[in-house]
Amino acid sequence: MRRLWTALAAFGALTAQAPAPERPPSPTGAELRARYALPASRFVEIDGETVHYVVEGRGPAILLLHGSFASLRQWDAWAERLRGRYTVIRYDQSPMGLSVPHPNADYSIEHRFRIIDALAGIAGAKRFLIVGTSSAGVPTAAYAAANPERVTGVILNNIAVGPVQFDMAGLPQALKDALADDARHPAYHMPEYWRQILLHNVTDISAVTPALVEEWTLLNNRVLEFPGAAMAAARSTPTSRTPDDLPRIAAPTMLLWSADDHETRLDREGAKAIELVGAKDKQMVVVDRCGHMMPLDCPERALEKALPFIARVAHD
Numbered sequence: 001m002r003r004l005w006t007a008l009a010a011f012g013a014l015t016a017q018a019p020a021p022e023r024p025p026s027p028t029g030a031e032l033r034a035r036y037a038l039p040a041s042r043f044v045e046i047d048g049e050t051v052h053y054v055v056e057g058r059g060p061a062i063l064l065l066h067g068s069f070a071s072l073r074q075w076d077a078w079a080e081r082l083r084g085r086y087t088v089i090r091y092d093q094s095p096m097g098l099s100v101p102h103p104n105a106d107y108s109i110e111h112r113f114r115i116i117d118a119l120a121g122i123a124g125a126k127r128f129l130i131v132g133t134s135s136a137g138v139p140t141a142a143y144a145a146a147n148p149e150r151v152t153g154v155i156l157n158n159i160a161v162g163p164v165q166f167d168m169a170g171l172p173q174a175l176k177d178a179l180a181d182d183a184r185h186p187a188y189h190m191p192e193y194w195r196q197i198l199l200h201n202v203t204d205i206s207a208v209t210p211a212l213v214e215e216w217t218l219l220n221n222r223v224l225e226f227p228g229a230a231m232a233a234a235r236s237t238p239t240s241r242t243p244d245d246l247p248r249i250a251a252p253t254m255l256l257w258s259a260d261d262h263e264t265r266l267d268r269e270g271a272k273a274i275e276l277v278g279a280k281d282k283q284m285v286v287v288d289r290c291g292h293m294m295p296l297d298c299p300e301r302a303l304e305k306a307l308p309f310i311a312r313v314a315h316d
Contacts, residue, residue, distance in 0.1 A: 023187075032098060081300075133158060154254070254283055256306055
């Protein structure tokens with residue numbers, strides 16, 4: 001999803017005109033922790049980086065990786081259901097959420113792997129099912145391909161398979177207006193910017209609450225206080241590598257796709273992904289009336305589709 005927002009920012013820059021609005025308040029890191037950390041939240045230093053993570057439940061382990069500009073809170077609905085039967089591991093992929101940007105801007109795949117291995121160790125999970133949505137498809141596919149002995153199964157949700165194609169002309173006018181406004185202040189984003197982006201990526205607009213918009217605004221404006229962190233992270237996990245990783249996945253794999261995803265489309269990225277996955281045990285499952293941000297848009301219906309696969313492949 002980062003590639004989309006980079007393209008959107010360029011589009012907005014071409015249309016910017018009016019003076020910039022006043023920057024919204026920026027809470028401190030401690031204030032953000034107090035507001036958005038969960039009761040089970042923990043913070044640990046791994047490979048030089050302070051990582052925010054949550055481990056809940058008992059049983060076979062499931063690792064959930066969130067998408068761009070989101071946080072582990074993206075998986076709240078799934079975690080609530082799964083933790084009754086499984087050990088659910090989730091964390092904020094730095095520089096997002098409450099994790100602290102890496103001091104040396106190391107967001108390489110190898111660094112991502114070290115984070116995953118360390119958190120699995122903390123949870124006592126020698127093997128686990130790994131789930132990645134949107135841009136998290138890059139580290140998810142890469143890890144599954146490189147570590148077949150650790151992975152019991154893979155769920156890839158609305159992932160990019162190579163460069164993503166964008167239809168700028170087809171954007172809603174409200175989103176175009178928000179982009180034009182946003183181009184006037186590259187050091188911060190106003191709430192309307194995130195509201196329009198969220199609305200553009202869901203079918204259930206009731207999911208885009210004022211509280212969610214504020215969360216995305218505050219957490220992502222914090223990232224902008226660390227110059228270059230977001231772009232360094234994007235460059236280090238390019239979607240161009242995923243077509244090479246998918247054929248190397250041996251574990252049972254589910255492609256869980258939204259029928260109404262206009263960013264990574266079912267008939268384009270979805271069709272390519274299921275063709276490329278190397279696992280003999282693979283399946284495509286489609287969730288109707290759901291947009292790109294599946295964990296926010298239709299989490300319960302998506303999980304119902306995934307539960308039979310999870311029950312079959314998740315084991316200690």
